[in-house]
Ligand SMILES: Nc1ncnc2c1ncn2[C@@H]1O[C@H](COP(=O)(O)OP(=O)(O)O)[C@@H](O)[C@H]1O
């Protein structure tokens with residue numbers, strides 16, 4: 001899945017990995033991308049894949065851990081972190097669940113507000129080959145400055161996978177754990193069709209269904225997983241969406257109202 005996002009990243013890779021030539025064509029170094037949306041739908045996974053695809057190291061910035069107890073300490077920590085990134089160029093700088101880092105904004109969190117400003121200024125002025133990838137589950141409390149153009153080149157939203165994507169995720173999750181091939185008699189299309197659209201199963205839900213079914217087959221005589229094992233687990237597994245419907249519906253509504261580009265076609 002996530003074809004739009006993958007295509008977009010491929011285009012950015014062409015520029016990121018040829019900065020000199022791109023510059024001579026008047027093309028700026030890409031600043032980075034923000035990926036928002038439903039939990040368990042591949043945001044963190046994509047961040048890790050970008051590093052592999054671009055062939056550059058992945059640095060993870062944990063903003064929560066920059067917070068120090070002395071005046072000015074947090075800002076100094078952020079400066080240090082940025083220096084490390086600058087010394088590692090080209091690299092991907094990944095900030096996972098950025099909404100949690102900046103959660104204190106606007107509610108008297110003075111240090112957070114200063115860090116936020118410092119980070120945004122750096123992002124806007126940076127010329128170095130650091131591709132910033134930020135992810136967020138919930139954007140309702142994210143300061144609007146983040147979503148404004150000029151910070152990130154683009155913002156994408158991930159949604160729950162459709163039937164075709166569910167099939168592809170079943171296939172990839174099964175093959176990954178079975179020597180790169182599907183276990184005999186397993187039909188990912190039929191499995192994907194068992195999961196109803198309105199139940200909004202995520203990629204993470206599918207991964208856990210596969211793991212659970214494989215464990216069960218192993219316990220039951222160290223055998224390979226069968227279609228029947230998988231079907232039985234599916235019948236007994238609710239999607240994460242079903243257990244937090246109210247909260248996720250609100251998030252979906254917010255995403256819709258912002259008109260953020262979909263990552264999938
Ligand atoms: N589109 C996808 N394709 C393949 N696997 C996926 C996909 N989305 C989720 N998964 C599986 O679910 C796991 C959790 O996804 P993750 O990227 O951590 O979700 P989040 O969007 O919450 O960051 C992944 O490690 C992967 O195994």
Ligand SMILES: [Mg+2]
Nearest residue numbers: 043044096135
């Ligand atoms: Mg994540």
